[in-house]
Amino acid sequence: MDTAGGKSDDIIDVLALRERLVAPNGPYTALDLVDSTGSTNADLLAAAKDGAADRTVLIADRQTAGRGRRDREWVSPAGVGIYLSVLIRPAAVPGARLGTLGMVAGLALTHTAEKVAGVAARLKWPNDLLVGDAKCAGILSEVVPAGAAHAAVVGVGINVRPLGEDVPPGPGSLPAGSLAELGASTTDRTAIAEGWLRAFADLEIVWRLHRGDVERSGVLTGYREACGTIGQRVRAELPDGSARTGVAVDVDATGRLSIKLDDGSVETVSAGDVVHLRNAA
Numbered sequence: 001m002d003t004a005g006g007k008s009d010d011i012i013d014v015l016a017l018r019e020r021l022v023a024p025n026g027p028y029t030a031l032d033l034v035d036s037t038g039s040t041n042a043d044l045l046a047a048a049k050d051g052a053a054d055r056t057v058l059i060a061d062r063q064t065a066g067r068g069r070r071d072r073e074w075v076s077p078a079g080v081g082i083y084l085s086v087l088i089r090p091a092a093v094p095g096a097r098l099g100t101l102g103m104v105a106g107l108a109l110t111h112t113a114e115k116v117a118g119v120a121a122r123l124k125w126p127n128d129l130l131v132g133d134a135k136c137a138g139i140l141s142e143v144v145p146a147g148a149a150h151a152a153v154v155g156v157g158i159n160v161r162p163l164g165e166d167v168p169p170g171p172g173s174l175p176a177g178s179l180a181e182l183g184a185s186t187t188d189r190t191a192i193a194e195g196w197l198r199a200f201a202d203l204e205i206v207w208r209l210h211r212g213d214v215e216r217s218g219v220l221t222g223y224r225e226a227c228g229t230i231g232q233r234v235r236a237e238l239p240d241g242s243a244r245t246g247v248a249v250d251v252d253a254t255g256r257l258s259i260k261l262d263d264g265s266v267e268t269v270s271a272g273d274v275v276h277l278r279n280a281a
Contacts, residue, residue, distance in 0.1 A: 027201040040085035041155040054089035085155035097212030102141035108199035116195035118185030122228030134177025
């Protein structure tokens with residue numbers, strides 16, 4: 001499918017995605033593409049309160065208020081990335097386990113980078129995809145607020161093509177990169193979006209069958225294998241302004257990172273920014 005002045009991979013082909021991924025041909029209930037929105041996650045959080053169906057997908061070509069973890073801005077210009085969110089209503093999964101959907105999304109990102117884009121990628125705890133030392137994708141997993149239906153929204157932003165100049169580095173001075181700059185075999189955003197949605201659905205179905213238990217579903221094993229933070233000397237910068245320095249030794253079944261501190265003790269952190277010190281300036 002070509003457009004005037006552009007190649008087929010310059011656009012996201014929503015009709016093809018619906019044909020391949022929406023029931024009865026695929027696992028999703030609805031899939032929409034908008035030219036521009038503030039945040040696909042925010043849109044689906046609102047839609048969840050209004051009764052939107054399980055496995056609803058929203059993709060935007062551009063976000064004007066894209067959000068990362070801790071409400072940081074996610075730069076989302078038109079034509080260069082994939083910005084999508086999925087609404088999940090796993091009735092049998094306890095609410096305390098909904099947060100582990102971020103681990104499911106991370107594994108789907110590594111699969112997509114390697115199997116579709118042809119680049120070797122690692123996960124940086126808790127929610128970044130690294131190709132080399134560059135951040136090429138991020139995850140934002142949010143539980144629908146109490147009082148609404150039992151649900152969560154998982155969002156991903158994938159930098160497929162160069163973002164342009166003057167893009168600020170991420171936490172820990174991670175440079176922003178794109179799959180194209182780092183040797184991707186394709187920059188077809190339709191193919192990459194489809195690859196992630198298929199991988200996420202395959203993993204999420206097993207996660208759901210095991211009531212969100214990441215150990216029994218195999219998600220935890222896969223995440224540990226894909227996580228480049230484990231084994232690294234790190235500095236964890238915590239929300240209260242304090243920091244911990246040591247070697248990251250594990251990720252547990254709730255997604256928390258265990259760090260063996262310099263004094264020999266082990267501390268587990270559930271939130272914060274982690275700097276891989278071997279890559280730090």
